[in-house]
Amino acid sequence: MKNLLASFLVLIVFVPQLKAQKDTLRNLDIDLSNYQYPFPVSYIAFESQGEKLKMAYMDVKPDKPNGKSIMLLHGKNFNGAYWEQTATALTNRGYRVIIPDQIGFGKSTKPVHFQYSFHELAANTKRILDHLNVTKITVLGHSMGGMVATRFTIMYPELVEMFILENPIGLEDYKLKVPFQSIDKWYQTELKSDFTSIKNYQLNSYYDGKWKEQYTPWVNLLAGWTLNKDYPRIAWNSALTYDMIYTQPVCYEFENITAPTLLIIGQRDRSAVGKNLAPETVRKSLGNYPELGKQTKAKIRNSELVELDNIGHLPHIEDFDRFIQPLMKFLER
Structure with a gap:
């Protein structure tokens, strides 16, 4: 009887909470024109691979410039909007902050036919x-943005x-451990996405099973797309x-980076592309960020490693204060 009562109490607490989350979920169009970013959005237009493309970006300028600029590159399941708090902190210290949405993401064009490469994203x-x-x-x-940033830094060191x-992501070569999956299979999996599947993925991969309501908006951004006819x-x-991500590893080229480098690594993170496809015995070895951080520091000359205990895949969202302190110290040394 006690167990039944406890279950009932959990239910009446959980159901309104879940309803509140889903009440904020709304149909978002393909270019997020009905979703407001935290700063004014501009676009550049160009043609690539026979497609006419628009690439969105935010150019956030400080009131008292220090003459320095920083570019923030988003992860695969995100867009430039999630850098709001970081950009505000940086502009308050005088930095000009440039935040692109990569082609295929956020407010930028979603091409009909496109061969993606990190070289192409870096050039864009x-x-x-x-x-x-x-x-x-x-x-x-951050995340996939780290792979774009790596390619950009190698292509344009000057x-x-x-x-x-x-x-x-990309601190390891996923295709050595994860079985190949065709684009068609990736596509079929993506078509099945909804609020619940997206939240469960982020809960387990990004936050190690520890959820806070402040993470829900980033689920709603993806889940809102699933409600649209253009999904x-x-x-x-x-x-x-x-x-x-699977076919174009960057981990073999870290030794070519010459710029002063900072690695900020949340130690609870266990993210790895295709991890669920790997055999269970192999799965446990994927996304071992405590080890991957050390390995990557050893590969990059003139690099520093900051290990954030008890933080997962998104330090700047999960615990902003612990993220911004080492970042500012590195920038202003």
């Missing part, structure tokens, strides 16, 4: 800097003053970028 990102006449930049990449990785095109682009 440079188009924004060229448009803004920015010739020196600090580059900070532009990069400092290089920062926040829990990047199949969004899902197709997502499948293409999964294939890009």
